[in-house]
Amino acid sequence: MEHAVAMTQFPYAGYAGKYLRVNLTTGRIETLSLPVEWAENFLGGNGIGAKILWDEVAPQVDPLSPDNKLIVATGPLCGGLMPNVSRVEFIAKSPLTGIYGDANAGGHFGPELKYAGYDLIVFEGRAAAPVYLYVRDDQVELRDATRLWGKGCEDAEKILQQGNHDPELKTALIGQAGENLVRFAAITVSYRRHAARSGIGAVMGSKNLKAIAVRGTRGVRIADPEAHRAVALRLHDQIRRNEFFEGVHRFGTAGLVSLMQPMGRFPTKNFQHGSFDGFERISGETLREEHLVRDVACYSCPVGCDKVYTVTAGEFAGATTSSLEYETLNALGAGVMNRDLPALIHANILCDDWGLDTISAGRTISFALELVEKGILSARECDGLDLAWGNCRAIDELLRRIAFREGDLGNLLAEGAARAAKILGRGAERYAMHVKGQEIPSQDGRAQQSMGLAHVTSTRGADHLKAFPVIDETGYPSEAVRRYGDQYLPELVDPLATRYKAMLVKDGEDFGAVVDSSGNCKSGGTFVMAEVYWGDQADAIRTMTGMPMDAARLKIIGERIYNLQRCYNVLHGITRVDDVLPWRFTQIPSPSGNAKGSVCRLDVMLPEYYARRGWDDASGVPRAETLARLGIGEASARVRDAIASGDAARIRANLGWAAPYTGRAVDEL
Numbered sequence: 295m296e297h298a299v300a301m302t303q304f305p306y307a308g309y310a311g312k313y314l315r316v317n318l319t320t321g322r323i324e325t326l327s328l329p330v331e332w333a334e335n336f337l338g339g340n341g342i343g344a345k346i347l348w349d350e351v352a353p354q355v356d357p358l359s360p361d362n363k364l365i366v367a368t369g370p371l372c373g374g375l376m377p378n379v380s381r382v383e384f385i386a387k388s389p390l391t392g393i394y395g396d397a398n399a400g401g402h403f404g405p406e407l408k409y410a411g412y413d414l415i416v417f418e419g420r421a422a423a424p425v426y427l428y429v430r431d432d433q434v435e436l437r438d439a440t441r442l443w444g445k446g447c448e449d450a451e452k453i454l455q456q457g458n459h460d461p462e463l464k465t466a467l468i469g470q471a472g473e474n475l476v477r478f479a480a481i482t483v484s485y486r487r488h489a490a491r492s493g494i495g496a497v498m499g500s501k502n503l504k505a506i507a508v509r510g511t512r513g514v515r516i517a518d519p520e521a522h523r524a525v526a527l528r529l530h531d532q533i534r535r536n537e538f539f540e541g542v543h544r545f546g547t548a549g550l551v552s553l554m555q556p557m558g559r560f561p562t563k564n565f566q567h568g569s570f571d572g573f574e575r576i577s578g579e580t581l582r583e584e585h586l587v588r589d590v591a592c593y594s595c596p597v598g599c600d601k602v603y604t605v606t607a608g609e610f611a612g613a614t615t616s617s618l619e620y621e622t623l624n625a626l627g628a629g630v631m632n633r634d635l636p637a638l639i640h641a642n643i644l645c646d647d648w649g650l651d652t653i654s655a656g657r658t659i660s661f662a663l664e665l666v667e668k669g670i671l672s673a674r675e676c677d678g679l680d681l682a683w684g685n686c687r688a689i690d691e692l693l694r695r696i697a698f699r700e701g702d703l704g705n706l707l708a709e710g711a712a713r714a715a716k717i718l719g720r721g722a723e724r725y726a727m728h729v730k731g732q733e734i735p736s737q738d739g740r741a742q743q744s745m746g747l748a749h750v751t752s753t754r755g756a757d758h759l760k761a762f763p764v765i766d767e768t769g770y771p772s773e774a775v776r777r778y779g780d781q782y783l784p785e786l787v788d789p790l791a792t793r794y795k796a797m798l799v800k801d802g803e804d805f806g807a808v809v810d811s812s813g814n815c816k817s818g819g820t821f822v823m824a825e826v827y828w829g830d831q832a833d834a835i836r837t838m839t840g841m842p843m844d845a846a847r848l849k850i851i852g853e854r855i856y857n858l859q860r861c862y863n864v865l866h867g868i869t870r871v872d873d874v875l876p877w878r879f880t881q882i883p884s885p886s887g888n889a890k891g892s893v894c895r896l897d898v899m900l901p902e903y904y905a906r907r908g909w910d911d912a913s914g915v916p917r918a919e920t921l922a923r924l925g926i927g928e929a930s931a932r933v934r935d936a937i938a939s940g941d942a943a944r945i946r947a948n949l950g951w952a953a954p955y956t957g958r959a960v961d962e963l
């Protein structure tokens with residue numbers, strides 16, 4: 295195994311100034327200087343990840359082939375003093391969508407990688423047999439992972455820590471779902487946290503890379519320690535005094551269940567409804583009252599939204615889990631009509647251990663349950679399972695068959711709802727609730743218009759976290775005024791209003807790109823409590839790194855990152871035609887809660903969104919002048935050539951998933 299080192303001095307603090315390039319095919323490991331222009335133009339995290347994909351992974355590349363790359367990246371704030379700067383990003387071409395993909399996780403892995411002396415790792419190629427990467431400061435080795443292969447995430451982490459005599463070893467690893475190339479496999483980080491979306495775990499599996507194990511003993515340099523400490527202390531203090539602090543601290547994201555229910559924004563029965571009869575049984579309040587063991591926090595987080603829960607009696611007594619989020623309570627609860635909280639805790643444990651994204655897993659199963667309900671999937675095709683709504687035992691068994699790709703149905707659903715729909719045909723695409731191949735998370739664009747827009751404009755397929763519009767979720771007028779002034783009230787904070795939502799979503803996407811590239815968590819101070827905004831983030835980056843930075847420069851960086859991700863998708867033939875929601879959201883008025891009678895008005899919001907973005911209204915492609923303004927003008931020639939040559943359309947035709955059904959409402963057929 296070869297380990298080459300080539301270094302120059304890096305001019306900014308906050309960064310380690312080095313990164314690793316690991317070729318799994320040859321075993322060659324290089325330690326390289328971080329290019330300064332990457333940091334100055336794209337910060338870190340998924341900004342630099344997008345730049346590497348753009349430069350190095352051609353749109354023709356199969357996401358599960360050795361030619362795809364997996365980028366594991368921290369940002370300049372990660373491991374520092376700011377609140378909740380724990381995040382590590384995983385970026386690759388997504389096996390689920392076939393386009394740009396990323397996922398991130400908190401915990402302690404990101405800071406540990408920085409303390410080991412690396413801003414990021416780029417994995418290339420494919421190992422001949424299972425391996426893991428061991429990093430302890432300058433010691434970087436690919437090691438045999440044969441005895442880890444086939445293990446669940448919990449066991450694999452224990453074996454790695456015990457085998458290396460280091461209980462503090464921080465890990466990022468895959469379970470059996472990643473090994474089996476399930477297209478919505480997750481990467482589990484330090485066992486409790488999960489980089490779950492985009493099928494990023496299957497990319498690790500395709501490379502025969504079971505785990506990354508990291509220990510770092512160095513610190514991170516701060517450019518102006520006194521000034522940075524002052525910014526960090528101010529924001530820690532503001533977060534603790536935020537009006538939502540106590541609720542998020544007590545209930546985590548699970549507290550959203552009770553808030554979303556009356557809005558009609560709690561997806562139920564594969565989005566047939568927006569409220570769930572029996573939601574109290576799976577609420578954050580019930581979880582805390584009946585199952586809480588203790589609160590847990592990621593690195594440098596004053597919020598501690600994570601919880602450890604256990605089941606004390608009954609069939610699942612002893613089942614203990616953490617990271618049981620709102621998204622999971624919905625996708626594996628209301629989404630499949632499951633009111634049994636201990637069973638839901640158990641299902642979460644199965645997904646965490648096998649390494650499945652609970653959102654996509656729940657939505658893909660609710661898709662299958664609806665196919666059975668509508669008679670599209672016959673009893674014979676269910677491989678002996680009684681796939682009735684709410685049948686927890688059958689759902690657990692289906693999760694297992696998906697994770698292990700066992701049986702025809704398990705193997706089919708391991709492809710995700712949109713691919714399974716294409717393979718099945720027979721009108722199955724009408725019930726696959728996705729955007730660009732990724733299953734829709736636990737919001738309903740009929741009940742929160744901005745979220746419907748965010749789902750379609752996300753660069754990684756259906757997603758709530760790119761724009762993460764929270765100001766109009768339950769209405770947050772004080773924050774709306776702080777950010778935008780009072781001229782946009784009351785519509786801006788009204789979840790059912792469409793006015794100003796294009797502004798909200800674009801601003802959230804650009805700020806989110808900066809957050810994901812800096813190392814912050816969105817559930818903490820940046821989005822949910824909204825205490826950290828453009829000016830604060832610029833102050834934090836400037837004092838941490840010494841890089842000249844203000845809100846105006848940071849806004850350009852955020853917009854640049856988001857546009858580059860969009861351009862990468864355009865190379866794959868993604869255009870306005872793909873910025874759509876399934877028929878259920880745009881044609882069937884919501885039957886639930888405050889949203890009753892409402893549909894998602896993409897027809898109103900999207901044109902304004904494209905105009906604000908500087909994207910062509912007819913195609914949704916970023917205009918040449920927009921890219922030039924953002925300093926990535928060279929991207930427009932490549933995009934133009936891909937469209938003109940027909941390459942983009944050819945790639946789009948082979949992405950493998952059935953487009954969301956947008957024809958006449960199924961009820962009218």
Ligand code: SF4
Pocket residue numbers: 378379380400401590591592593595596597598599600815816817818819
């Ligand atoms: S808010 Fe929650 S997810 Fe975010 S850093 Fe804190 S504990 Fe981790």
